[in-house]
Amino acid sequence: MSAANRKVTIVEVAAAAGVSFGTVSRVINGDAHVRPETRQRVLEAMRALHFTANRQARRLAGGRSNSVGVLVPDLGTGYIGEIVRGIDAELSLSGYDLILYTTHRAPAKEAEYVANLVQDMVDGLLLVLPRNPTDYLSTLAQRGFPFVLIDHQGTGADCAAVAAANWQGAYNAADALIRMGHRRIGFITGALDLGAAVDRLDGFQTALRAHHIPDEAELIYQGTFHQTDGYTAACHFLDLPQPPTLIFASNDVMAMAAMDAVRERGLRVPEDISVMGFDDIPQAALVRPALTTVRQPLEQMGRMAVQMLMEIFGDPAVSPRRIELPTELILRDSTAPPKAQPS
Amino acid sequence: MSAANRKVTIVEVAAAAGVSFGTVSRVINGDAHVRPETRQRVLEAMRALHFTANRQARRLAGGRSNSVGVLVPDLGTGYIGEIVRGIDAELSLSGYDLILYTTHRAPAKEAEYVANLVQDMVDGLLLVLPRNPTDYLSTLAQRGFPFVLIDHQGTGADCAAVAAANWQGAYNAADALIRMGHRRIGFITGALDLGAAVDRLDGFQTALRAHHIPDEAELIYQGTFHQTDGYTAACHFLDLPQPPTLIFASNDVMAMAAMDAVRERGLRVPEDISVMGFDDIPQAALVRPALTTVRQPLEQMGRMAVQMLMEIFGDPAVSPRRIELPTELILRDSTAPPKAQPS
DNA sequence: CGCGTTCATGTAAACGTTTACATAACTATA
DNA sequence: TATAGTTATGTAAACGTTTACATGAACGCG
Numbered sequence: 001m002s003a004a005n006r007k008v009t010i011v012e013v014a015a016a017a018g019v020s021f022g023t024v025s026r027v028i029n030g031d032a033h034v035r036p037e038t039r040q041r042v043l044e045a046m047r048a049l050h051f052t053a054n055r056q057a058r059r060l061a062g063g064r065s066n067s068v069g070v071l072v073p074d075l076g077t078g079y080i081g082e083i084v085r086g087i088d089a090e091l092s093l094s095g096y097d098l099i100l101y102t103t104h105r106a107p108a109k110e111a112e113y114v115a116n117l118v119q120d121m122v123d124g125l126l127l128v129l130p131r132n133p134t135d136y137l138s139t140l141a142q143r144g145f146p147f148v149l150i151d152h153q154g155t156g157a158d159c160a161a162v163a164a165a166n167w168q169g170a171y172n173a174a175d176a177l178i179r180m181g182h183r184r185i186g187f188i189t190g191a192l193d194l195g196a197a198v199d200r201l202d203g204f205q206t207a208l209r210a211h212h213i214p215d216e217a218e219l220i221y222q223g224t225f226h227q228t229d230g231y232t233a234a235c236h237f238l239d240l241p242q243p244p245t246l247i248f249a250s251n252d253v254m255a256m257a258a259m260d261a262v263r264e265r266g267l268r269v270p271e272d273i274s275v276m277g278f279d280d281i282p283q284a285a286l287v288r289p290a291l292t293t294v295r296q297p298l299e300q301m302g303r304m305a306v307q308m309l310m311e312i313f314g315d316p317a318v319s320p321r322r323i324e325l326p327t328e329l330i331l332r333d334s335t336a337p338p339k340a341q342p343s
Numbered sequence: 344m345s346a347a348n349r350k351v352t353i354v355e356v357a358a359a360a361g362v363s364f365g366t367v368s369r370v371i372n373g374d375a376h377v378r379p380e381t382r383q384r385v386l387e388a389m390r391a392l393h394f395t396a397n398r399q400a401r402r403l404a405g406g407r408s409n410s411v412g413v414l415v416p417d418l419g420t421g422y423i424g425e426i427v428r429g430i431d432a433e434l435s436l437s438g439y440d441l442i443l444y445t446t447h448r449a450p451a452k453e454a455e456y457v458a459n460l461v462q463d464m465v466d467g468l469l470l471v472l473p474r475n476p477t478d479y480l481s482t483l484a485q486r487g488f489p490f491v492l493i494d495h496q497g498t499g500a501d502c503a504a505v506a507a508a509n510w511q512g513a514y515n516a517a518d519a520l521i522r523m524g525h526r527r528i529g530f531i532t533g534a535l536d537l538g539a540a541v542d543r544l545d546g547f548q549t550a551l552r553a554h555h556i557p558d559e560a561e562l563i564y565q566g567t568f569h570q571t572d573g574y575t576a577a578c579h580f581l582d583l584p585q586p587p588t589l590i591f592a593s594n595d596v597m598a599m600a601a602m603d604a605v606r607e608r609g610l611r612v613p614e615d616i617s618v619m620g621f622d623d624i625p626q627a628a629l630v631r632p633a634l635t636t637v638r639q640p641l642e643q644m645g646r647m648a649v650q651m652l653m654e655i656f657g658d659p660a661v662s663p664r665r666i667e668l669p670t671e672l673i674l675r676d677s678t679a680p681p682k683a684q685p686s
Numbered sequence: 687c688g689c690g691t692t693c694a695t696g697t698a699a700a701c702g703t704t705t706a707c708a709t710a711a712c713t714a715t716a
Numbered sequence: 717t718a719t720a721g722t723t724a725t726g727t728a729a730a731c732g733t734t735t736a737c738a739t740g741a742a743c744g745c746g
Contacts, residue, residue, distance in 0.1 A: 007462075007732085009732055009733085020697075021696090021697095022695070022697070026694095028734095032693095035695090050459070052459050053732085054732050055460075055463070056398075056399040056402050056408075056464065056732075057399075058734075059399050059701090059733085060703090061701055061732075061735080062733085063735090075424055075431065078421065078626075081418055081424050085418050097444065098443055098444070100442070102431050116393070117440075120398070120399060120702090121398060282626075283626040283630070287626075287630055288631035352703085353703065362726085363727075364727095365705090365725070366725060368705085369724095371704095372704080376723065376724060377725080399701085399703085400702035400703035400731085401703050403701090403703070403704090404705080405703085405704055405705070405730080406704055463732090
């Protein structure tokens, strides 16, 4: 109501409530040693003065800042965006603030810098899709700083992590499409320095083997998860003497680009060739034909990561778990049984 | 190299460099009063010790935290994401960190709380699409706290702001499509408590008038920018005795939903009915048929806002400007001249 | 009824900086 | 060569909290 011109501090609240600032601090931090009636008085004073604790000072003095840092590689693909949505939603439930860092600019060295920097700002860290995190992960772990990895198939080191069942998703999808009749499948990999990409490729190849389909080199195109790869990969496949009947891209973005390439050749999806992706980003359902894909529970991964972090906050000694969330094949309109089946 | 276990402070750097901590502080802040050779020694010590200044302490002591807060309503639509991308890119150029707050949870009152909270955390604020900002805007302005509004057609109060030429965009688009032959156009509005939505509607209606086309109530559907509105609006229009030949949605998300509705009726876009949107979010180009739309320079709006903020940092007394970035009609495949033209 | 406990509250130091001020070391001037 | 005027550096207080410790009041027990 009244336009307090300066910042309201704990001391002013104390004065208003007729107690010392120490007591106010105790009330804020929920310390048990404060008489209910005193607490009430303090609470009222806080409300009346529109008091909000200064997080800087809090954290500096050794308390919690009630915010967690989120490191993401970028914001471009929609894929990250979904994860962040989940994180944000869950975080706000717990009354934490989100501090977002994009690290697309940060090669090797900057990583440690960022980690360092972030450390005295936030209570914990959420690392989305860390690229080569070995550098600072050890530092973090060793200092006992709370963090959880999202979508990183790590070195197996015992870090708290949440990921999607990439291998399983790729396997199941390939299996289903093979049963549908496809035997020549062009696969576009992701950036193979990412565990997720390797897992998807591996799941795919295992399904092939399970059906006794030979693993032909010309049907594996090495991509990097970027849109352009989808386009060039599709061109490569279509130029083959015997093109595949299905293109399976390691993510949706590449799959969509592949569809464009197919159409540019005057071919139709899925009548002439089927296309599928991985991720189920929002636009996968919007694109025409709607994209068959493997759904990663992106938003839920974010939520889960936050929950794990809160668990760690509660008990720092808790042994780090790695949670793998299930993926699900989403059949839409971009896939169909192959039209001409020689076999 | 060496695994410093504790946080490195200014004092340790001072010891290593053989100077007092005051001098180190001066070096950090680029104070002129320090001998070049001393500065060199301090710099080396900082590097050797992997020193990074503690932002909390810095800000608490009255300095800058080198981070700016960004308030967004949510992260869902892709529309906001683009703006944030621009902000992030430009911010990192200036060496600032981004602190992201999503306010979807924040009705009326929380706004002031958030603003208060944020204030002692960041050096400045970027408010994306503030809903009813009058509450805290005055507080902010009155305290001389630096901030700039993004995509808010305000009360005309003199706040720094960047926006897109919504009126012009809608006018030009409508004008172009009318010249293409459309005379019955169904318009889906956005949430009319948002200035942008009003401007688009107004631009559209003005174009109609300019071409002496009567403004029929049944051809204006009041939406809220959400996907479902697009669907129901399209159904409404198609059920009309004389359906429009073009549906003009106030954003891309509604336009895409409208296309779905059209297709469900067994009609084809654009052969049977044209559809267009507004924003040019990334998926607008991906969707089939690719969506005709009005491009808002989303990313650039973010960049511009940061630049304005930096300007304010540089000289707080600078008089607040309102910048309106031009919009552009992007003709894609979802629009075509109307097929049967009675007139 | 007095003394050791327990519980509520006040106090002081610390967190890592910045900034205003004090001081020491130089210059330049007369 | 003494002296005022700079310029570089050191020092102390402040920022708004938390936390360990000190104090004082109330209470139960023998």
